[in-house]
Amino acid sequence: DGGITQSPKYLFRKEGQNVTLSCEQNLNHDAMYWYRQDPGQGLRLIYYSQIVNDFQKGDIAEGYSVSREKKESFPLTVTSAQKNPTAFYLCASMGAGGWTGELFFGEGSRLTVL
Amino acid sequence: DQQVKQNSPSLSVQEGRISILNCDYTNSMFDYFLWYKKYPAEGPTFLISISSIKDKNEDGRFTVFLNKSAKHLSLHIVPSQPGDSAVYFCAASVAVKAAGNKLTFGGGTRVLVKP
Numbered sequence: 001d002g003g004i005t006q007s008p009k010y011l012f013r014k015e016g017q018n019v020t021l022s023c024e025q026n027l028n029h030d031a032m033y034w035y036r037q038d039p040g041q042g043l044r045l046i047y048y049s050q051i052v053n054d055f056q057k058g059d060i061a062e063g064y065s066v067s068r069e070k071k072e073s074f075p076l077t078v079t080s081a082q083k084n085p086t087a088f089y090l091c092a093s094m095g096a097g098g099w100t101g102e103l104f105f106g107e108g109s110r111l112t113v114l
Numbered sequence: 115d116q117q118v119k120q121n122s123p124s125l126s127v128q129e130g131r132i133s134i135l136n137c138d139y140t141n142s143m144f145d146y147f148l149w150y151k152k153y154p155a156e157g158p159t160f161l162i163s164i165s166s167i168k169d170k171n172e173d174g175r176f177t178v179f180l181n182k183s184a185k186h187l188s189l190h191i192v193p194s195q196p197g198d199s200a201v202y203f204c205a206a207s208v209a210v211k212a213a214g215n216k217l218t219f220g221g222g223t224r225v226l227v228k229p
Contacts, residue, residue: 004157035219042120042203043158043219058216090157102148103217105157 002027006091006106013078013085013113021076021109023091031094032074033103036060036087043090049074078111086113117141118206120220128228133191135223137204140185144206148217149178149189152201161202162189194227201225 004025013019025032031050035043045058049068063082068074078085088110092103119138127133135149145166150158164171164178164187171178177190191198204220 033216042118042221043205045216045218048216092157102160102163103150103158105159107157108155110155 004091004093004104004106006089006109009107009109011109011111013111015113016080018077018079019085019111021078021089021091021111023074023076023106024072025074025091025093025104025106026072027093027095027104028071029093029095029104030071032068033092033094034058034064034066034074034076035090035092037090037108038087046076046089085111087111116221117144118204118218118220120202120204120223122223123221124224124226126226126228127194129196130193133189133194133198133225133227135189135191135202135204135225137187137189137220138185139187139206141206141208141218142185143208144218146207147178147180147187148205148207149176150203150205150219151198152203152222158203191225194225196227196229199225199227 007022033048034046044060046064047066049055052071055068065077090108091106117140148163149161151161152158162173162176162178164180169180180187201222201224203222205217207217
């Protein structure tokens with residue numbers, strides 16, 4: 001089945017450690033996105049990539065890094081510089097065939113910093 | 115500065131009645147609007163959308179209304195069913211590729227449909 005796979009689903013990290021969240025899609029979508037969800041604040045855009053080897057900062061990119069070496073993959077690294085990393089992280093993709101606006105989301109990764 | 119706001123964090127409605135969810139935006143460049151539904155510990159799923167050239171779009175029990183002059187949109191669910199209990203997010207975008215195809219989300223409204 002086509003879709004977006006995020007892993008791990010749950011992750012615990014000690015303060016000061018970097019952690020990488022995986023996002024893989026087999027939808028052949030060009031654009032991929034990382035959002036963060038905090039209670040009451042909706043979804044905020046961290047980074048996005050419209051094409052391989054290119055990505056742009058979203059609204060809250062500080063303390064995060066990404067790469068887009070393959071069309072299918074868009075991993076997110078939460079660095080020790082991210083001051084409040086505990087959150088629910090959502091990866092999404094969007095199709096290439098014209099503008100639809102419709103994002104397809106993965107099931108999310110919940111990161112907890114101990 | 116929140117460009118998309120959902121001022122009601124929660125809504126409780128009786129099964130069979132209408133649910134009305136509201137969303138306001140401030141960026142006049144937004145010209146495409148979407149609603150997503152989210153269950154706990156899952157990713158959001160697309161529900162319905164509307165382009166700024168329309169003022170209404172209907173899909174089964176779901177209807178979205180857009181009032182451009184008021185920068186306001188609403189989602190009507192009729193009749194509401196217990197399976198509709200979820201968090202609903204309003205999202206907006208500028209529908210050109212140069213803008214990055216980014217969606218800006220509201221804070222969400224949690225809907226509880228009581229049997």
